[in-house]
Each structure stands twice: as structure tokens, then as C-alpha cells.
Amino acid sequence: MVYKLRELYLKMGQQLTRYIEPLALFFLRFMVAKVFLDSGLSKWDSFLKFNVDKYDLFMYEFFCPDPVRDGALQLCNPETLEYVEGSFVVRMIELLAVFAGIAEVVLPVLLIIGLLSRFAAFGLIGMTMFIQLAVFPTWDHWINPASWWAVSLLVIVARGPGFLSIDRLLGLDAKPTLAK
Numbered sequence: 564m565v566y567k568l569r570e571l572y573l574k575m576g577q578q579l580t581r582y583i584e585p586l587a588l589f590f591l592r593f594m595v596a597k598v599f600l601d602s603g604l605s606k607w608d609s610f611l612k613f614n615v616d617k618y619d620l621f622m623y624e625f626f627c628p629d630p631v632r633d634g635a636l637q638l639c640n641p642e643t644l645e646y647v648e649g650s651f652v653v654r655m656i657e658l659l660a661v662f663a664g665i666a667e668v669v670l671p672v673l674l675i676i677g678l679l680s681r682f683a684a685f686g687l688i689g690m691t692m693f694i695q696l697a698v699f700p701t702w703d704h705w706i707n708p709a710s711w712w713a714v715s716l717l718v719i720v721a722r723g724p725g726f727l728s729i730d731r732l733l734g735l736d737a738k739p740t741l742a743k
Contacts (some may be wrong), residue, residue: 588718592680595715596671598708599687603667606660614659621660622646622653627697634700666690674719677728680736684719691716692701 606617623629626641627646639646646653664684673683694708714737723736730736 584722585726588722589677589727591715592674592677592719592724592728595687595712595719596674598712599667599690600671600675603664603671606664606667613664617664618657619658621656621663626656632699632701636697644663658695662689663690674724677724677730678733678735680724680730681720688713688720 570718606614608614622639623644626636627644628635628637631641631642638652667690670683670686670690672677674687691709691712695705699709724730728736
């Protein structure tokens with residue numbers, strides 16, 4: 564009797580994996596991608612026209628906050644909370660802002676359509692960890708939202724994008740085998 568229940572349970576699990584996993588992975592890809600895509604699109608005024616107000620977001624909200632966030636990467640003068648205009652640091656922050664704006668659009672789009680999904684997920688994990696460690700290094704930020712982003716992206720790295728992806732169509736992601 565126990566053996567039959569075990570076999571029934573295993574078969575049920577295999578069928579659920581077969582039919583529900585592709586949908587779950589698609590919705591997981593979409594859910595986590597939407598967070599980054601919304602942020603990325605807010606950094607652009609139009610196609611290839613970066614919103615220059617976002618430089619201030621990076622310079623003062625992220626890397627020179629007032630009040631100072633303990634443990635956060637602070638790139639301005641801590642006494643005056645100002646930058647030296649035209650300095651290497653200012654140019655790097657502006658470059659980082661544009662790079663983040665590009666990555667926050669391209670990587671989520673790749674994730675949504677399921678193309679180079681593991682690469683896109685790794686890139687977004689990198690962004691998540693940078694945000695967590697350098698910008699908002701608090702336990703509260705890690706618990707919500709950063710850990711949710713990281714875990715969702717790790718599932719995609721581990722399981723792949725699923726059946727409903729361009730990766731699978733192109734043979735870039737083999738069907739995962741079930742552990743026994």
C-alpha cells in the first residue's frame with residue numbers, strides 16, 4: 564500500500580513538473596524581469612535618449628545620500644556631500660547610470676523572451692548584489708526586495724528558462740532531467 568502511494572505521488576509530481584513548470588518558469592521570468600525593466604525604462608526619455616535627471620539619482624540618492632547610510636558606498640565628500648565637478652568619480656557615476664539603464668532594459672527583455680536566459684539572470688543577480696552591498700546595505704532591504712529578486716533569478720539559473728523560451732527552441736537550453 565505504501566509503495567503504491569509512493570508511486571502515485573511520484574507520478575503526480577512528474578505530471579505537475581511536466582505541465583506546470585513551464586508556466587511557473589515563464590511567470591517567474593516575467594515577474595522578476597518586470598521589476599528591473601520598469602526601473603530601466605524610467606531612466607530613458609526616449610530611444611537612446613538618457614534621462615539626465617537620473618544622474619542626480621545615482622550621484623545623490625545612491626552614492627551620496629543625506630543622511631549617510633551606514634555601510635553604503637559613498638563617493639562624494641562626506642563633510643560637504645558634494646562632488647568635484649568634472650572629476651573621474653562624476654564621470655564614472657554618469658557612465659554607471661547609463662550602463663545600468665541599458666542593462667535594466669536589455670537583460671529583462673532577454674529574460675522575458677527566454678533568450679540567453681541564464682546569462683540575463685546572472686547579470687541581474689550581479690545588479691541585485693551591487694544594489695544590496697553598495698547602495699542599500701541593510702537587512703531590511705535584503706529581506707524585501709533583494710532576496711526575492713536573487714532567489715527568483717537563481718531558480719532561472721538553476722532550472723533554465725523552461726519550455727516556453729527561445730533558448731529551448733534554439734537548443735540553447737536542454738530539457739532538465741528530474742532528480743531521482
